[in-house]
Each structure stands twice: as structure tokens, then as C-alpha cells.
Amino acid sequence: MTLLRRAAPPPPRPALLAAAALLALATRAAAGPAAPPGPSRAPAPGAGEEPPPLLQLPADVRPVRYALDLEILPEREDGIRGRADVAVVLERPLARIWLHARDLAVSEVTVEAAGGARVPGRLTQVHPSGVARLDLPRAVGPGPATIRMAWSARWGPAGAGAFRAREGGDLYASTQFEAVDARRAFPCFDEPRFKTPFEVTLTVPAGLVAISNAPERGSEPAAGGLRRVRFSATRPIPTYLVFWTVGPYDVVDAPAPPNEIRPTPLPVRYVVPRGRAADAAFAREAGPALLAELERWFGTPFPYPKLDHVVVPGFPLAMENPGAISYVESALLFDPRRQAPDERRWIADTMAHEMSHHWFGDLVTLPWWTEIWLNESFAQWMGTRAVQRWQPTWGADVAGVAGTTRAMRQDELAATRAILKPLARIEEVEGQFDAMSYQKGAALLGMIERWVGEAPFRDGVRRYLAAHVDGTGSTDAMLAEISAAAGRDVAAPFRTFLSQPGVPRVEAAVDCGGGTARVRLRQARALPRGSAAAPGGAWRIPVCLRYEAAGAVRERCTLLEHAEGTLALPEGCPAWLMPDAGAAGYYAWALAPADLARLRARGLARLSTLERLSFARAVAASERAGALPYADAMDALTALARDPRPEVAAEPIEALEHAHDWLVPAAGRPAVEVVARRLYRPVLARLGWSARPAESSAVRDLRARVVRLLALAGRDPAVRREAARRGAAYAGVADGKLHPEALDPELAPIALAVAVQERGRPMFEAVLARARAAPDLATRERLLPALAAADDPDLARRFAAVLAGDDLPLLERVDAVLDPHAVRSDPAFVARRLALLEENVDAWAAELPPFMAAGLPGAARGACSGGDAARVEALFARRAAALPGVEPMVARAVERIRLCAAGREADAGPASAWFARAARRVAPPPAGAAAR
Template sequence: MRRPRRHALALALSLAAIGAVEAAETAVPTGPLPRTVVPTLVQLELKIDPKQAGFSGVTRIQADIAEATDTVWMHGRGLKIAKASATVGKRTIPLTASEADPSGVLRLVSATPLPAGKASFDIAFEAPYGQLQGAYKVSPDGRAYVMTQMEPLGARTAFPGFDEPSFKQPWDITLIVPQDATAVANTLEGTATPLAGGWKKVTFARTPALPSYLVAFAVGPWEIVDGPAIAPNGPRTAPIRLRGVAAAGQGSKMKYTLANTPAIVTALEDYFGSPYPFDKLDNLAAPDFWAGAMENPGLIAYRDSLMFPDETSAVGRRQSFWGTSAHELAHQWFGDLVTMKWWDDLWLNEGFATWMGNKIHGQLQPQAHTDRGLLEGAIGAMGADSLASTRRIHEAIRDYRDIESAFDGITYQKGGATLAMFERYIGEDKFRDGIRNYLSTHARGNATSADLIAALAAQSDDPEGVSKAFFSFIDQPGVPYLAVDVDCSGKVPALSITQQRYRPIGSTAGADGSWGVPMTIRYADGTTVREQKALVHDRQARVELTQATRCPTWVMPNGYGAGYYRFALVPKWQAALNTAFASLDEREQRMAADSIVAAYGAGSLKPADLLAALPRFASAEVRQTATAGMGATGWMSEYLVADHKARDAFHAKVAAIYRPRLDALGLAPKAGEPDDDALLRSSLVQLFAIRLKDAKVRAELGRLGRQVLGLDGDGQLHADAAPRDLRDTALVVALQEGGVPAFDAAEKHFRASQDAVTRSELLSAMGATGAPALDERARALVFEQGLLRRNEIFPVIGGQAANPAGRAALRGWIDSHFADLEARLAPAGAALVGMYAAGMCSEAEAAELEAKFSPRMANVEGGPREIEQTVEGIRLCAAQVQARKGLPLDIARR
């Protein structure tokens, strides 16, 4: 009896094993594709007429087949495959194509196995235009233009292929377009051959090895303007052709940005010690674009407002050009020349470009103080990184829904701040040498976090320790929180340091966690300020201040604000640091302010304690420190103040803190004033005019806004009637005060304008009136055919989310139109969660949002994480309210 059973069991196990193998072979790869077939060259021919509803094309992919297979996995989403075949030797084998997964996995099946070796795949297809992704159409002036946004998953909607970063090969791009159309792509144009029927065939030089998400082209009545050639530099002996590409009639607006692009390229070449990696550079000013910009090699796409500033533009606009362009050009090396292998290493692209872009921008424009901006971004990222549901810098990407979630502050700002922190610890020159070695080793290929960290750590005095520390920051979530005391009982003063994870009130995150923290410690040794570096790995550590000759007067545990960590000094030493506030470096002042705000968030300080610190911050020279904690007063006003009378009294107290700074600046810009003065004035004016409802400031801003709208004169738009840095706030006040006539005027000017900045400012004001009837009119603009660009949807409804009285109507509108809105906003539809949740701050609202939006977000790119983090944020808000209910909001100078 036992023997047959053993035979039966063996047969069952055998069949199960065969079934498992077959299942593995047929399972749809929703993550990285198998390496059974690897492309070596893609020849892409597309026939595009922007006036038509879609386009067609043929993709020929030369590839290596590692082992015989009857199934080839590629990507293609929403494509109509007319014909697919594989050619092996002289044999052409038909393939049956089908879309196997909502993410756009394409299954190609052969009736007989394709043998190992060389092969080519030919796929003829038709495709619709996308919605701000893939190949899509824009019509800013009534004429149709086609452009592309392939990252992260747009390429698979434009053509079939291997749409992931690890597949990196050259591309031959050919565009068949109407005779009168302009066509551009990643590389220099080759030939333009007339064809029958009013078409022409435009070929382009073969690209270097690129992943599909960096393929770019544009077709239509684009205007091309020449910029100055980028002169030879270092090992690059030939000039680089530089051009601007804009909608018809808009090219002249690119004079400033084209004139200043060469300096950025040259500075990056000098840093990297290697030439710009591509054969030309076109800057495309996109009339409708979700992102700020996209680093397509040789054809960088920017939101058009970033390409159109000049010397007289608002400070923020000019700085946005410099910062964004430096970021995208840094990508030409980090991301384009060397590419991540998979999306879990997106920070290698974006964190690096954030850090590098700030470095080059600051080098070329010292008045921008970009080191302060990088620090401010890091502090902002700490907010998201304080969530239990936060992601790691190096986060596993399970399927297509996770990729969009990776484009966040953790990747960009935390990634950039981590690089800056280790640069400070290793040393600027050694760090640069590590970067150069990394690029040289992996040029034209792919690399991982481990590759970069190894190259940087090798330049340090402690490669093993630095490597371990670096991984501790990218491979675990959360913000290190260092409790610091000073021990002067021995011969040498020392810091006693205890690590844990920073947790706000109500957090469900565990306190465990230890990092290899590269600290820069600054302290006062008598009249001398000394500094010391330390790499602290243990949860509890003792760091001796080896240069000290006595007990310090004060200690700053995050010297120069260089570290991505928060600290809490024991009360005695916190008081000492507060007393020495004016003696601190400007970045240290900002981190000292953050330590107070963080202690408040963690429940260590009461509201009155935070409010008492604000006057000290407000008097700081640096605007980011002057405004630190300002946002907390807004939160207190909405959630801790009982009624309108109490709110007015609270606002008066807040105004008293910041009025001296505003009075010193004045409401009118001063000739030759620092850029930071203009930006600080803008922040303070917005505080007084919009949140605090200060009568004097509102009167002046309303007057300026009415002049812009022409309400007191000829009815024409006079954009320069208000200072450019204040115009957006002036328009909001004018519409809030002016009712229907002001709204009518703003709408008239909006409909007549094609200027992206003017349109955005008018829309934002129209959406922020606070009047229910006008809110409804503003929302109606979203669905008026052909009126709004898709990146204008959020400006027109964003102000309504900020108005507590208007949120219910906005939520009802989102509920009624959710499917249409999500489709129009794709792939950014997850942003609807935050819009809907604005102002929610209770357990009941968290549960309601989770129940309603979890099904809606289930298959939306970035949706699952967005709903998880938004719900957690609401619950943390509720916990903050519960912990502080009834506490006094006294503001006293201490």
C-alpha cells in the first residue's frame, strides 16, 4: 500500500513542479522584464500629423535572445497592433500580440519557439495621443502641436518596446510629418525627404544608448530660434548647437534663457571633468506640461513659463529658470549618460540633480543663496519623512502604481540633502573625484546605488564606515532624532548622544532606528568657535570635543545645517544655544529654528513655547529663518482657536511678530534691493493680506490688483501696474474685494491671454474669491472645451481647497466629476486625494476618506501610497488637536 502512495506522491510533486514552471513562464512580469530578450538597437518610424486624432508607426527592434522562447515580453499600452513578426536569419515568424496587464505589459507569442541568437522584431501599430504623457497634443493658440513626456511610463503608450531603464540601447528615429511642420528629436537632423501627399520624411542621427523614457520628439508649427553656440571647453573642442523651440510667435521670449544656458553647461562640464554628452541642445518651451521640466537628452522640455523670464521678471521666475535648467542639465550626466537600472534607484537621477542643480545655480548666481533653498527642501522632506507610511530613498518598486510615488520629496529633497551631508563629511574635492570616477566607470550604461556609494566612500578616510552610514540613510525611512547633552565632568568635554526616530504626536511609527550620522559639531570654546566631525553609528554614543580647552559656552550639534537629522538639546544647553542665536551661521540658525518647531511637533513644547520663539526667528537676516514656524500659526488659527473673535485677537498677536519686518521692507520694491528682500516681502504680504486680513495691506494690494485688471480705467490688462513679485497676491485681493465685476474682468483677460504666467495668476485669483457663486463659475471653466490647459486645472481650484467655507462644495464637485477629472489629470490623478482632503483633521474624516478613495486609487499611478499617507496625515492632525485642545495661545517675547 505504501509503494503506490509513494508513486502517487512523486507523480503529484512532478506535475506540481511542471505546473510551477509553466506558471512562472506565463506569469505576467509587472516589475522588471525577464532578460530573455535584450534589445541592441531600436529603429522607430512614426507618421505624425498633429491635426489628426492619432498617429501610426513601425518599430524594428534588433535584439539578442538568450534562450529559446515562444513568448516575448515587451511594453505597449493602448496601442492597436496591426502586425508583429520576428526575423531570425532569413526566416520571418508571425507573432500574436496582446496587452497582458493594465500597466501596459505586451505579450508577443510565436507558434514555434524563437531560437537563441540574433533576431529582429517588427511591429506596426496605431496609437492615440496621450494626456500629457507619451506623445500628446497641445493647442495653445488654436493650432495643434505634438510633443512627448515619456517618463515614467509614457513611452509604452507611444510605441511598443522595452520600456524600463535597464534596457539602454541606441535609437534611430524617423518622423514622417506634413511638409509644413517642424520636427525635432533627441539628436541632430539628418535628411528631410519630400514624400507624396504633402508629407516629408525627417531622419535624425543615431542616438547614444538611451532608455525609452528619454526618447523625445516634437512635431508641429513650432518656432525655432537660435541661441548662442556653447563654446568649446576643456576636452570638448567643438561648439554645441543651442536652440529654443516654442509655439509659433513665442520664440523671442526665450532670449534670456538661451543667453544664460551656456554658462550652466560649461560649469557642469568643469565639475564633472567631462564634456556635455550629446550632439546638440534644444530647449523646448512646452505650452502644457505636468512636470516643471524633463531631461530628455538633446531636447530638454520645460514648462513654457520657465523659459520665458527676462531681466525684469519676478525674482521667483528668474530663479526658477536657473534652478530648473541647472537641474535638468545635470541630468545629462546623471540619468542620461549614466542611468539607474530600475526605478528603486530614481534618487540617483533626481536626488543628485537636486543637489547638483543647487550647487551650480548658486555658483553662477550667488545672490540666489541656493544652499539655503536646499536646506529648506530638506526640512520640508522631513515632514513627509516623519510619517509612519513614508518611503525610503531606495524603495522597492513592486509594480507600475509605485513608480509615480517615487517622484516625491524623499527622492528629490532627502536624496539631495543626503548627498550634501556626505559631501561635507568627505570633503568637497574628494567627493567630486568620487563622482567623476563613478561617471567614467558607468558612462553610457546603467548603475545602482551601491555603485555610487562605493565610488564616494572610496574617497573617504573610512570607506567601510562611510558606506555603512550612507546605506543607513537610503535603506531605511525616517528622520534621525539626536538627543544631545554635554558632559563637562571629565578632562575633555564630550557630547552624550542618543539616537531614535523622530515621531510627531500621534505617530504609529516605532522609535527604533539608528543611522550612521556624519555630524559636524560646532561649539564655542571661550571666544573661539571650533568645529569637529564625527561619524556616529551607535544608538548611544559619546563624542569627545578633542580641541576644547574648557567647557563650551554653547554647542550646535548640526554645524552649518549640513546634516539630514534633527536634534534636541537638554534644556540647559538649548537655552545656551538660544542665547547664542545671533552668533550662529545662517544655516545653523535655520536648523536651530527647526529644532524648536520639531520639538513642538513631537509634543515636547506647548503652543505658547513655539509662539514665544517666533520673534527671535522673525528678526533673523535670512528669510527662511524669519518665516520658520509661520505655517504653524496658520494651523493654530484654524484648529485651536474657538471663534471669530478669538481668531481676530490671535491674528493681531501674529501680526505684531512680523509687522516690524514688513515695515522695514515696505510694500514697494526698492531699486537694487537683494533678491531675498523681494521674496521675503512677497511672503509677508501674502501673510498679512490673505491670512491675517490686515486692512492696510489689503487696501494697497487691492488697489494694485484693480489697476492690473483695468477696473478703474480703460478695462485693459495692465500687468505691470503691480510689482511682479506681488501681482499674484494683488489679484487675489482685488477679486475677493471686487465681486462679480472683478471676476468678469479677470475672466475676460484670461480668455484673451496666451502668457502662461498671466493665465496662472488670473486663474488662481478666480479660484480664491471665497464667494460660493464665483467658486462655481471658476470650477465650470475646467470642463469648458478647449479653454484650460491641463496643467491649469489645479491653479483654478487650489484656492478653494484653502478656504474652509468652500471645501464642502469643492468635495461635492470632485465626487460628481471624479472619473472625468482623474482621466484628465492622468498620470497625476492621485493629486485629487490631497485636494479633496484639504482641511480634514479628525478620525471620522480619515475613515471617510479612506473608504471613499481607496477603491478610486487602487489602480491609479501613485494612488495607493497617496491615500495611505494622506489618511495618516489627517490622523496626525487629529492627534495634534486632541493633545493641544484648551492650551493657551499666548505670545510673549522671551
């Protein structure tokens, strides 16, 4: 599964992923009211009664096959109706069978042992999570048996169970079952360890397309203008990977051609909402190329008989259902007239991520949700690798480093978690899908691959998959196979990262005394100033050094197994040293002051792009920890603005914006503005306002970030005038029509925001009118953030009224508050955003699927005062019980705010002094001076 809002990418796509993750809300009205409590609920068990298994079901019943026969009519208000035959093996005689059924109206249940009579039963839901008890009048078994059931299910919230959504005038019905929502649609044994074949039959309106995991094997007319569609049996899969969808789709056949791994074409289709087939052109180009990359790496053909890429209306994620991947619109469709070219990389990354799951997750499945990292870390790592191999100029590897940085920032917190963290309650399962399971795990895989070598790592993974085909694997089994292939123990070092939270900090110091050269290494937990986290922790860390010695740039690796260690450099004393070769290490690194100075002066230009990004990350982390003075950190970071690589040149921008918004008082902000202009006016002059043909996405990203910096933190009058002019032209203030050709898509949010600030209500109303009229998400996501950026108090109240109205999709109104890449991040804007959250939190939480509601504390992003922390804490304190999974999100949000406040207190004075000195060094000529 690709998490969109919870793992948002860096700019320039300011709202796309957040909006995509909330897309389900747009169709809430069409979906009807939420399902009521189940029709048969049991009281809490009394003394002596068997308590319900609220985490994992007993091992005494094992499903071996499902036959599902479902009637799915999207127009029907009361949901789906179904019958199921579930073949099971009973390990002992049983008169009570535990399974899952959440809010289902079950009308018939029987159990029939092989060769025996049918025994009627009663199915009772005993817990809100969907644990159900099947009671029989007498024991059945042991041995094979069949459970037969008939039921109906209400439409669920979008992205949970069986749901429906309206696209234009059409209704579509679909499913999303990960993690524990198959039980919302049919009675089942809803755990990943239970893998069985599924035979699915769908009865649907005759004019609609019906799709499931397996190929269609036949259909025939049914009464009442319906059609009965039968699908082949699947390979063994768990309930969370079962999928079906019904609607008036357009279907584009585009078989993947054979290659050296797969000798025959693979049936592939691109299934899109009515009228959107043209927007699948890029996906049709990317899909076969990425699939071939994956097949080559795994060394085996795609493991299922067909592959559909399905854009599911109302779906907020992307999901790896075997043979039928489901996508939110923005994760597969691309219209070059409305979308930035960089969005192609994200589409490709999502496709590669989901396709790679067909080996790692689908073919071999995790045994229980505590090991979801097995699925998601590998897909995250593999998706980045496949895109980088296919289009090396797109910077997928740079995006991977940015993802590692985001994971480290979460992992610095006391409120982080270990990757392998047991579940205490099933309601905590959504918390497993976070940066620890995705970006941290992916970074660890990359670190281990670099340590043991690409071929041994790949061979170990192949051996692991071959040993567990159509079954479940485990962390221990995978690490054992990689260790065997590598000829060294990978498991012990790797487990130190999996079983404990936190980021290790590796300090390196060069020692050339006594005629020998060596590097002294020391490890501790990386903690920012003000942290309440325990300082302990011990890791076994693969450390790879990049250094120059004896006239050549070299690399040497070691395993730092203890608190301190030493690595000899046989070539002699290095001219410089960088302790994260390839930027592949999952650790913060630091150098002694003299070594850092040598690296800056002599080595920085010799490092790769990824290594220079690692340098920037290390400088920022050392400053946050209080180990590097603010002035030294800013000297090192601002020097990167001149870097020839756009990804590196953008690194100082966040520090400049934070200083302007939070560190330097109002009287000192002109100095920040002077420094920002001095550093980045030349960059904008070089880049210009419009993209050039074949320009890289990194350059386009840099342009957007520079314009934002100069317009807001730099308060550059010329930039603000030009941004406002272009924003007004884009919004069509003069003629009432949208003009996307007036502005590159990356610049639209900031240009529109500045135009609203500079031109007031007429511009605000023009942007709002275009948003209301826009037929697609890609356009609206560029318009709505501008409304939130308004300075005028009357317009701020107008924006609040827009959020409370219903003439725009709810998800997009919520996204305007949750947007992880909001145009503004200053105190006034953060305070306004928190006020909007306070006003709307109850209404939004009532409409959101649980995992989205748990993300509402994300509206506090950017806050940086103790008062803000208390405000967020108080807001959710009395709502925690009603919002499963919100507690860790609140804890992280509050801790981030308090850490930011601690850093602000420490850095305010040094920041003011540094900017005052820097501004004097670059003071502009007096007004009226002749230009030279």
C-alpha cells in the same frame, strides 16, 4: 525629470508649478478621445501556461539596436503610424518573446534570425500595463535576430506616450516616455537596463520642425506635401529617454562656447512655440553658464553631440531626454513684464537639473525603477549646486534647505517609504517619483559630501561614471566608488538612510563635568504627536557640531553609530552648541533646555543663514513631537521676525497663520492679530509695497508673505485697504484692461484675493474676465486663485460654476483647487475645497494622466480635523482601484490631517494662553492717543 506639482517650491509663486504640472489638460479636447483597449488582448493564463512577466522581462532576449520609422501628422486624428526594426540577441531558441506594447494596433510582426528566413509572428497584449507576447510558429535562435513590426498608435493623454497639444491655432505632437510609456508609442523592451542606439526617421508635414535626440543628418521631400527627416544614431539610451516632437516651432541657435573642459562649441538650440522666441532670452543667458558649471564639476564635456532645449506645448513636466530636453512653458520661458524675477532661479534650477541628468541618468542609467533616486537625487543636488555657484545671491541653497524640510515632513509619516523600496506592481512606479527620491536623496548626498569632503565625493562620483559609461550603474557601485575615493566606508552609513523610512532625531546635551567637555548624543526616530509609526530605527548618522569654545567658532564631526554616543570637545566647555553645522544633516535635532537657551542667547547671531533656518526647523519639529512646550517654541520662533536675513525673518509666519486659522478660537483671534501686526507691520514699513531696483528674490518673497499675513491673519485694515486698491487697479475694474504695472507679480494673488473679498461681485467678475482673456499661463495663474478666495457664499457658488465650465483650460480650473500655496488655509476655505473635490473628482480623474490623478488627494492640503480625514478617506476608498498609485497619496493625506488634529488638540489651550499674554505685552495705545 523635474516634478512640478509633486515637488512644488515655496511661495511666492502660489500656483505656477501646480498649473504647469496640469498644463496637459488644457489640450485634452485637441488630443481626441483616449486610446481604446488594444486590438488583441489575451485572456488570463490557464493552468500550466507561462504567466506574463508583469514587472521585469526575462533575460533571454536582449535588444541591441532600434530603427524607428514614424509618420507623425499632428492633424491626423488617429495618431501615429510606424515601422521598426529591433535588433536583438536571443540567448536560447525561443518561440515566445515577451516585450511591451500598450494599446497599439500591430499590423505586421516577423522575426528573422541572422542568415535565416523571416518567421511571421503574432503580438498580443496580455496585460493593461502593456506587457505583450510575441508568438512564433517555431523557435528562432539562439544568436542575433531582427524583430520587424508595423503598427499604429492613438494619441495618448498629455504627458504619457505620444500626445498632441494645441498652442494658439497650432498643433504640436510630442512624446514623454518616463517611466513606462514608450510602450504606448512603439513596441519595445521598455525597461531602463536595456540601453541601445536608436536611429529615428520622422515623416512630417513639410512646413513643420522635427526634432529628436540626435542631430538631423538629412531630409528629403516625401509624397503628399510631407518631408522625411533622418536623424543620426544615438549613443546607447533606454526607451524612456527616446524623444521626438513635431510642430511649427521657432528655433533659436545659440551654441555654447568652448571652455577649459570642452575645447569646441556645442550646438545648442532653444526651440519654442511659434512667436515665443523672445521669451527664451533668459534661458539663453543661463544655459551656457550652467552647462559650464556642470562640465567643470564632472570633469568631462557634455556627453552628447548637440543639445536642444524644447518648450513642448501640453507638457506638464521637464524631462532630460539626451540631446533634447523637454520643458513645460513655465520652466524655460520668462517674460519680465508678467513674471516675478524669482522665477528665473527656478528656470535656472530646472535647466541645471535636466542638464546634469545627461551624465547622471542618461550616460549612466539606473538598472531598475527602485533605484530612481540615483537619477533624481543627484540631479536635485547638482542643480541646486550649479545655480548657487552661478548666482550665489539668488538663494538656491536656501531653497535646498526648504526642500529638505518638506522631505522630512513626509518622512515623519507612518505612510512614508524607504528610498530603496521594491515595486510589487508596475503601477506603483509613479510613486517612486516623490520627495524621497528627490529632496531626501539630495539632502543625503549633501550630508555625505560634507562628511567626507568635497573633493573625495566628487572624485568618487567621477570614478563611478567613468566605470559605467553608456551602461547602467547601481547604488552599490556608486557608494563603493565614493568609499574608495574617501578612504572610509560610506556605504554602510548611507544604506541605513536608504533602506529604511523615517527621519532620525539626534538629541545633544553638553557635559562639562569632571574637567572635560563632551557632547552626549542620543538617536531615535523623529515622530510627531499622535503618530502611529513604529518608534524604532537605527541609523549611522554623520553629525557635525557648530560651537564656540576658546574664543572661536568651531566645527567638529562624528559618526553616531549606536543609540548613544559621545564626542569630546578638546577646546573646553562651549559657550553654545548647534548640532547641525552647515544645515547639512538629514536629521531632526534637539538640545537640552539649558543648551537651547544658551544657543538662543549667545549663538544664534553667529550661525549662518542656513543654520538659523535649521534652528527654526528644529524648534518646530520639537514642538510637533511634544518635546518643547508651545510657549517656548513660539518665543524662539517669533524672535526670528527681527532677523536681518529675509529668509529667516519669514520663518514665524506659518506658525502665526496656523494659530489664527486652527488653534485659537474666534474669541481669542484678536490677540493673534495684535501679535502678527506687532511683529510684521515694521517689516512691511521697511520693505514698502513695491520692489526696489536690484532687490533680492528673498526680499520680494518676504514682502508677499508679510502682506498675506497682515491682510488675512492680521486683519490689518490699512493693509487690506491698500491691497484691495492695488488689486482693483491690477485687474482694471475701471477700464476693463489688465494693468500688470500696478502691482509686483508676487503680490498679485493676495492683492486680488483681498480685493475680491472687499469689493465683491464686480471685482470677482473683473478678475474672471481678465483670466479668460489672458493669453499666457503666467497671468492666469495670478488671477484664478483670487476667485477661490471669495468669502461671499454666492461668489463661492459662482466659482464652483467656473470650475464646472469649459471656457478656461481644465488644468487651470483643477489647479485652483489643488494649488499647494492657496491664498487661504482657514477651515471654511478647506471645507469648500474638499466640497469642490467631491463634486468633481470623477470627471477630473477621467481626464488626468494617471500620475496626476493620483495627486488629487492633495486638495486636502491644510485640513486639520478628524472629520476632514474621514471625508478624504471615504472619498477615495471606492475609487482606489480605478486610480493606480492613489493609495499612498491618500494614506499620506489622511495621516497628515490626523496628525494636525492631534497637534491642534494639544496646542489649542497653550496657544490661546501664549497669544493672550503676548498681546497684553504689546497692546496698542488706546484709540485717540497722541502719536509720539
